[in-house]
Amino acid sequence: MNRTLILLALLASPVFAAAPDGADLYNKYCQSCHGADRLGGMGPALLPESLVRLKRPAAVKAITEGLPATQMPGYAEVMNKDEIAALAAWIYTPPTTPPKWEMADMKASQIIHKEAQNLPAKPVFKADPTNITLVVEHGDHSMTVLDGDVMEPIHRFQTRYALHGGPKFTQDGRFVFWATRDGWITKFDLWNLKVVAEIRAGLNTRNVAVSSDGKQVLVANYLPHNLVRLSTDDLSPQQIIPVLGHNGKTSRVSSVYDARPRQSFVAALKDIPEVWEIPYAGPNAFQPRKVVLKDYLDDFYFDQTYRYLLGASRSSPKGQVVDLDTGTKTAELDLPGMPHVGSGITFDYQGRRVMASPNLQDGEVTVIGLDDFKTIKHIKTLGPGFFLRSHENTPYAWADVFSGPEKDAMHVIDKRTLEIVSTLRPVPGKTSTHVEYDRYGKYALVSIWEHDGALIVYDAQSLKEIKRLPMKRPVGKYNVWNKTRLSEGTSH
Numbered sequence: 001m002n003r004t005l006i007l008l009a010l011l012a013s014p015v016f017a018a019a020p021d022g023a024d025l026y027n028k029y030c031q032s033c034h035g036a037d038r039l040g041g042m043g044p045a046l047l048p049e050s051l052v053r054l055k056r057p058a059a060v061k062a063i064t065e066g067l068p069a070t071q072m073p074g075y076a077e078v079m080n081k082d083e084i085a086a087l088a089a090w091i092y093t094p095p096t097t098p099p100k101w102e103m104a105d106m107k108a109s110q111i112i113h114k115e116a117q118n119l120p121a122k123p124v125f126k127a128d129p130t131n132i133t134l135v136v137e138h139g140d141h142s143m144t145v146l147d148g149d150v151m152e153p154i155h156r157f158q159t160r161y162a163l164h165g166g167p168k169f170t171q172d173g174r175f176v177f178w179a180t181r182d183g184w185i186t187k188f189d190l191w192n193l194k195v196v197a198e199i200r201a202g203l204n205t206r207n208v209a210v211s212s213d214g215k216q217v218l219v220a221n222y223l224p225h226n227l228v229r230l231s232t233d234d235l236s237p238q239q240i241i242p243v244l245g246h247n248g249k250t251s252r253v254s255s256v257y258d259a260r261p262r263q264s265f266v267a268a269l270k271d272i273p274e275v276w277e278i279p280y281a282g283p284n285a286f287q288p289r290k291v292v293l294k295d296y297l298d299d300f301y302f303d304q305t306y307r308y309l310l311g312a313s314r315s316s317p318k319g320q321v322v323d324l325d326t327g328t329k330t331a332e333l334d335l336p337g338m339p340h341v342g343s344g345i346t347f348d349y350q351g352r353r354v355m356a357s358p359n360l361q362d363g364e365v366t367v368i369g370l371d372d373f374k375t376i377k378h379i380k381t382l383g384p385g386f387f388l389r390s391h392e393n394t395p396y397a398w399a400d401v402f403s404g405p406e407k408d409a410m411h412v413i414d415k416r417t418l419e420i421v422s423t424l425r426p427v428p429g430k431t432s433t434h435v436e437y438d439r440y441g442k443y444a445l446v447s448i449w450e451h452d453g454a455l456i457v458y459d460a461q462s463l464k465e466i467k468r469l470p471m472k473r474p475v476g477k478y479n480v481w482n483k484t485r486l487s488e489g490t491s492h
């Protein structure tokens with residue numbers, strides 16, 4: 001064999017084979033579904049921001065074996081282990097130029113469903129439209145519409161991939177708006193059970209808020225760092241509000257909420273110590289008022305006057321109370337661990353208004369007086385919880401234990417004594433989470449967070465199970481009346 005042939009043979013041997021190139025593999029196998037530049041298409045976006053909740057070994061497993069109940073196939077027969085590892089590493093690598101999503105991109109993505117325009121303002125079903133509950137099912141990305149009087153489904157339909165945050169209703173309860181983590185916003189006509197319009201307003205989105213006058217939708221984005229204002233008519237984009245702080249830094253937006261009595265939106269920011277208030281009425285409409293703070297406030301709870309924000313920062317051991325009128329911090333809160341104040345509730349305890357918050361890190365529910373912002377009680381639970389829910393017409397609040405060995409437990413707390421009076425295990429060994437009530441507080445609905453999970457309907461007074469509705473990994477539930485009437489027992 002001459003030298004050239006030996007060299008060629010060596011280069012072709014596994015020792016000298018070039019390392020697999022993740023970008024090439026992406027273009028070959030993934031781009032058609034996950035989009036050019038990893039921005040998403042039929043499949044979700046595969047940018048580092050979109051993958052924070054997916055551990056790398058899980059990504060490798062998904063590429064190798066595919067994902068059940070989705071169109072994601074397995075690639076074990078097509079790529080070897082090194083190629084799969086290179087591809088997984090590539091999707092977690094930030095793009096060399098930050099991805100953009102501008103007005104023209106939004107406009108090009110807008111879909112107006114013609115068959116859902118100008119339909120009658122009358123429900124097509126017999127159920128009481130004010131007592132409808134929407135159930136978001138993550139297992140197969142669908143939504144069930146429940147008749148809240150009898151707790152029976154009246155409709156079920158496919159949604160886009162990975163909804164997150166509460167759907168937001170117009171005040172009459174007819175139209176509902178929701179966001180996916182990939183930035184798709186949907187407008188749904190609940191009375192006609194039809195999707196009216198859709199638009200992609202961001203690349204990585206947190207949630208939406210709808211103004212109380214029913215005219216504006218505001219979208220909170222992680223990527224790009226902005227808020228996007230849409231018209232509620234057909235979701236046409238009206239304004240991009242870049243989030244640039246006083247210190248010249250841009251920020252992700254953690255969440256945005258409607259502050260009805262203030263006629264404004266209020267946004268929590270992840271990367272800069274500011275809270276933004278964006279009025280939607282008056283001479284300063286749509287011009288952000290930037291409240292500069294000493295500490296970050298990336299999740300908060302409004303007191304019932306909407307003047308005070310009770311906030312937690314994920315990086316600070318103390319919570320803070322911010323007076324929105326004066327734009328200053330007025331008190332510190334004794335909130336240990338990682339309080340999930342956004343999921344807090346309000347009620348009366350011994351003649352005082354109090355708020356209670358679950359905790360994502362510590363096994364406790366913290367109860368705080370709203371008159372002096374002092375902690376009244378740390379109610380010890382069996383583990384960290386995600387959601388706390390109640391209703392005006394019940395003496396009980398339900399607190400889940402979302403993670404850890406006791407994730408199947410659901411505590412029932414008596415609001416009169418602040419004691420746990422019952423710990424239910426709806427399905428032993430399976431995560432039970434997120435309670436929502438019907439309009440009258442008669443039923444408490446618990447999600448069994450499993451692919452072949454269920455919604456369990458309890459009698460809210462006797463705490464006895466009434467029935468089980470099979471559901472695909474149900475998570476959030478949203479009752480029209482409770483959400484539009486700002487029930488003190490739920491988030492808005």
Ligand code: DHE
Nearest residue numbers: 053163164165166207208254255342386434475476477491
């Ligand atoms: Fe959520 C609401 C933030 C993870 C299910 N979640 C919210 C809201 C915020 C938030 C700011 C309020 C928006 C609204 O209602 O308009 N969630 C976060 C996080 O920061 C966190 C911890 C990590 C993340 O990556 O986002 C997080 N959330 C989750 C989950 O893992 C859950 C259980 C499953 C999922 O959907 O990914 C989850 N979040 C929910 C639900 C709501 C929610 C069901 C609405 C609750 C309601 O009753 O209104």
